[in-house]
Amino acid sequence: MNFVVRARDVHRTYGHGATAVNAVRGVSVSVARGELVAVVGPSGSGKSTLLHLLATLDRPDSGEIWIGDTKVSELDDTGRTQLRRTKIGLVFQFFNLLPLLSARENVALPLFLAGVRLADAEARADELLASVGLAARAEHKPDAMSGGEMQRVAVARALAPRPLVLLADEPTGNLDSASSESVLSLLRSTTQDSGCAVVMVTHDPRAAAVADRVLEFKDGKISGDCAD
Ligand SMILES: Nc1ncnc2c1ncn2[C@@H]1O[C@H](COP(=O)(O)OP(=O)(O)OP(=O)(O)O)[C@@H](O)[C@H]1O
Ligand SMILES: [Mg+2]
Numbered sequence: 001m002n003f004v005v006r007a008r009d010v011h012r013t014y015g016h017g018a019t020a021v022n023a024v025r026g027v028s029v030s031v032a033r034g035e036l037v038a039v040v041g042p043s044g045s046g047k048s049t050l051l052h053l054l055a056t057l058d059r060p061d062s063g064e065i066w067i068g069d070t071k072v073s074e075l076d077d078t079g080r081t082q083l084r085r086t087k088i089g090l091v092f093q094f095f096n097l098l099p100l101l102s103a104r105e106n107v108a109l110p111l112f113l114a115g116v117r118l119a120d121a122e123a124r125a126d127e128l129l130a131s132v133g134l135a136a137r138a139e140h141k142p143d144a145m146s147g148g149e150m151q152r153v154a155v156a157r158a159l160a161p162r163p164l165v166l167l168a169d170e171p172t173g174n175l176d177s178a179s180s181e182s183v184l185s186l187l188r189s190t191t192q193d194s195g196c197a198v199v200m201v202t203h204d205p206r207a208a209a210v211a212d213r214v215l216e217f218k219d220g221k222i223s224g225d226c227a228d
Contacts (some may be wrong), residue, residue, distance in 0.1 A: 003066075004164040004197045005031040005054055011198055012049050023049040024060070025220035031165065034195045036188060038081035038208040041217030046200040050217070053165050054199065055088055056080045068164050085114055089158030089196070095150040097142040097157075103129055103149075104138040107157045114161065119176065128156040131193075132186055141178030148179025155186055158197065168200040174209060184210050 007182040012024040024046045065072040107125035132152040172180035216224035
C-alpha cells in the first residue's frame with residue numbers, strides 16, 4: 001500500500017505535573033494516497049493536536065510520523081519547514097488568506113516563495129483557481145469574496161505545491177450549508193483528480209458522509225476507524 005501519512009504510537013502531553021493534559025495517547029494511523037479521511041470526536045478529544053503533529057507544526061513526545069518516505073523526527077527545523085512547504089497543504093477554519101493580496105496572489109505566493117518565477121506562479125495560480133471554480137474571482141481580495149469562495153482559494157493555495165496530503169481543521173466550520181457542500185465536493189474531487197490525500201477534522205456530518213473513512217477520537221485515542 002502506498003501510504004502518504006503514517007503515525008505510529010504517537011503521544012503528546014501539554015504541560016507538566018498536576019496540570020498535564022494527555023492530549024494524544026498512543027495514536028497509530030496510516031492514510032493511503034487519494035484517501036479522504038474525516039476525523040471526528042468530542043471537543044477536547046485531541047483531534048487538532050493530532051493534525052498539528054501530522055502537519056509538523058508540533059512535535060510528538062514519543063512515537064513516529066512519516067510523511068511519504070520522510071521520517072519527520074529525523075529532520076531539523078529547516079527540513080520540517082521544507083517538508084511542510086512541499087508535501088503538506090494546510091487548510092484552516094478561518095481561511096488565513098492575506099487580506100491585501102488578490103486571490104491569484106494568495107495562491108501564487110507560496111510558489112513564488114519556493115523559488116518559482118512570478119509569471120509561472122501566477123499562471124499556476126490561475127489554473128488552480130479555475131479548477132476550484134473561481135476563474136472569475138482571481139483579481140478579488142478576500143474581503144470581496146464569500147466565505148465559501150475564500151475557503152476554495154485557501155484549498156487552491158494549499159494544493160499549489162502538489163502536496164502528498166492536505167490537512168484541514170474544520171474546513172467547513174465557518175461556512176453555510178451551500179458553501180460547505182461546495183468545499184466538500186472540491187476536497188472529494190481533489191483526492192480523485194490529483195491523488196492527494198485529505199485528512200480533515202470535522203464536526204460536520206456531511207463531511208463525514210463524503211469521506212472514505214471516519215476516524216473517531218475519544219480521550220486522545222482512536223476509538224473507531226470505519227470505512228464509509
Ligand atoms: N497549547 C495547549 N496547551 C495546553 N493544553 C492544550 C493545548 N492545546 C490543546 N490543549 C488541550 O489538549 C486537549 C486536546 O485538545 P485539541 O485541541 O486537540 O482537541 P479537539 O479534539 O481539537 O477539540 P475541538 O473539537 O474543541 O477543536 C484538550 O484538553 C485541550 O484543552
Ligand atoms: Mg480542534
